[in-house]
Amino acid sequence: MASIESNQLLAAAAAACEDKKAEDIRILALDPAESGLTDYFLICNGTNDRQNVAITDEIEIRLKREFGVYPNSVEGRRNGEWILMDYVDFIVHVFSAEKRAFYGLERLRKTATSLSIEELNAEIKAKIAASRATKPAKKAVAKKAPVKKTSAKAIKTIKPAVKKTTKAVKKTIAKKATAKKSK
Incomplete structure (x- = not known):
């Protein structure tokens, strides 16, 4: 099960895709029994290779700036038809429309459940609320008396x-x- 932090990273990556006008953005929550590989796939496509590179650049910059996280690896950036970014808990796939239709990751992962960005954000809020409910209340800390200078x-x-x-x-x-x- 993905942590709150990895879900926040995924939501930020999806928002970066939206900002760069990526098409058909999908989040697939993978079945943990079937895939020990990762928790989520973020799949989208651009209209051309340059847009695909711009989408991946925006994802990398945003996650680096907001969370200080870099991808473990990036593949296919030079060609731009299918760019894969590995963030361990999720993998980003940015395709050209033709390559996405050809490879059909959504077809290959039939057991995966499709999430919308809104559902992901709702899941993050629910996890945050649950973690706050389980944390014990902070104890009041006694203030120390000021030290007198000699x-x-x-x-x-x-x-x-x-x-x-x-x-x-x-x-x-x-x-x-x-x-x-x-x-």
Whole structure:
């Protein structure tokens, strides 16, 4: 099951596709029993190779800027007919219309359920609400009393007392050491 963070990444990637005018955007939630590969496929197509590259560039820039996440790998960017971006929890496929019809990933993944962007956003909100309900309430933290700074005058009066105490401790230690040696 995908985490809240990976669902937010997926939603941001889908929004980037929409912003770059990608066509036929689909999110496939893959069956975990069938595919240990990833949780989701984000599939869309552009009208030409340059638009496909622009779509993938926008996804990469947005996820890097908003979440600090880079894809594990990107394949097919040079050709532009089918660009694959691997974000581990989801994989983005940006096709040309011809290649998408030819390969038909939606047909190959019949057990996958199709999600709309609205359904994904609703799922994110539900997960966030559930995580807030299960978290224990924060305990009130007691404030610490402010630390008073010692004035220079106080330090001058303290130093001689510390020196006297130090000398007295040293004398006591020396007396004990000589007493042990004499025994």
